[in-house]
Amino acid sequence: MRERAHGGDPAVRSRERGSALIDLGRPADALVDLRSAIAHDPGDAHAHCLIALAHVKLDQPREALEAARAGAALDPEDAWPQRLMAIALGKLGKKRLARTAALEACRLDPEEPMAHIVLSGALQEARDEAGALAAAHHAVELDPGSGDAQHQVGLVLLAHERLAEAEAAFHAALELNPENSHALNNLALVHLQMQRRGEALDELETAARIDPRSKAVRQNLLLIGGARMKRRAAVVLGGIGVLALPSGQGNATVGALALLVIAAVLEFLRWRSLQALDVPTRTLVHDDARARRFNPTRWEWKWLLQLRPWWWLLIREGAKRMPAWLVLGVNLAGLALAAVGRNGGWVIIMALGLPFSAWRFHREWRRKHPPKGSWKPRDSA
Structure with a gap:
């Protein structure tokens, strides 16, 4: 993408500050500087793409799509806005349009590994397993040192429960980038399905320390110890016990008290499972207001419980x-x-x-x- 002005230009300075803030994990703060850059130079396609990237990181796909389209209109020959459009469209559930945008990004820059990684994700959403895996492997061929490419290979394999191969791909990604919290989180999911809960818990705790803002990691930490299911069982049994108490009948009263005791034991076991986490991770779980809203990454059938x-x-x-x-x-x-x-x-x-x-x-x-x-x-x- 071409530079529009020299380094002393206020638009360039604002854009560079915004880019640095995104790298530091502060996309909301970055938007202030990036909008300032657009105010100084509305034709800066790079700044529009950075705005789209910030919205992607904030999980705001509609705003990301709007900014990416503005960047594509200003620089139609650049692949970056097309990749951002594909990501935003995928988050919005527009699978066919996401695939089209990802294919366009690969056409514009066929040697860019990230374009093929995005294409792999779009094809995976479209349930094209062979195409998604081929695109991910091609990204690895283009850049064997890319941890993101290895991670995408693992994601495709995990989605189709090829666990041993997915584990190897995530390990390869972590060898290239040990700070990849996404690879650690997904490796934990692999180990969870392999019934290796101890390893999964260690990996999630490490991922939480690397990226404390990750909602998926925090929620998986709750799931890994069974804390959430214990809380739900305790609430159900305790509720039944409370409803049965006013009946006044001897057997019903004894049964209600037994249910309340079981609920209390489950709540105690839940507390113990959370205490098993180290102090920093336990604090993250406790302080996260969003952890109480169940937003699973793989257990889609439980979405019905949110109704x-x-x-x-x-x-x-x-x-x-x-x-x-x-x-x-x-x-x-x-x-x-x-x-x-x-x-x-x-x-x-x-x-x-x-x-x-x-x-x-x-x-x-x-x-x-x-x-x-x-x-x-x-x-x-």
Whole structure:
């Protein structure tokens, strides 16, 4: 891509600052400088592509697509905006258009390994296993020292459960770049499917230290120890136990108490599985507000568990905007009033809401009073 101005130009300085911030893992901050560069020089195709790249890293595919199209319009012979368009279109689920853009990038620059890596990803999304694997292997041939190319080979093999070959590809990627947190995360998924949970946990902890911002790594850390499933089982069993308690029948009461004991044991086991993580990783998991939203990378059938009725969404969004202490106070006051008034229905409702209120209050308290020795991600590498 051609340079438009000498290094002393304000547009170039802003663009270079933005590029450096992206490299440091601060795409949101980079957008400020990159938009300044566009304001000084609207015809700077490189700056438009950097804006697209920043939006890709922020998981904003629509904005990324718009910026990449602007870059392609300004420099139709450059492959970079086409690659960015392919990535953004893939994230938007437009598989055919993503493949077309990736093929165009390979046509414009057939010797660029990254173009074939992007093409491999687009073909994989289109369920063309042979084409995706061939494109990834071609990227390796073009640049045998590219860890990204080896990683893409592993991704294609992992998607089709060729685990031994995928493991070898991820190891090859890590030999070339030991700091590749994506390769570590995906190698952990391979080992998890091979029932090698200890190795998977070590790899995820290492990946979390390398890239603390990775949502996939944090969520996989929760899954690897079974913490999430223990929490769900505890909530279900505890809820059934609370509902059965007011029946007043002897057998039902004993059964309800047994369910509550089992729920408490599961919650204790969940706590133990999280305590098995080292302090920095455990702190990341605890402090991550998004980890509670299940967004799996391979278990698509569980997406159905995210469905909620409209009234639940209204309650949840309203509770999220209230201070944690106020939510807990309202919950406790409602429970007390319902108990005094002997209103069994409201007692059950308030009791079911109490774990959420207490958990949210505990999370906010932990944020303000982090444990000794905890580690927080820095803004720069």
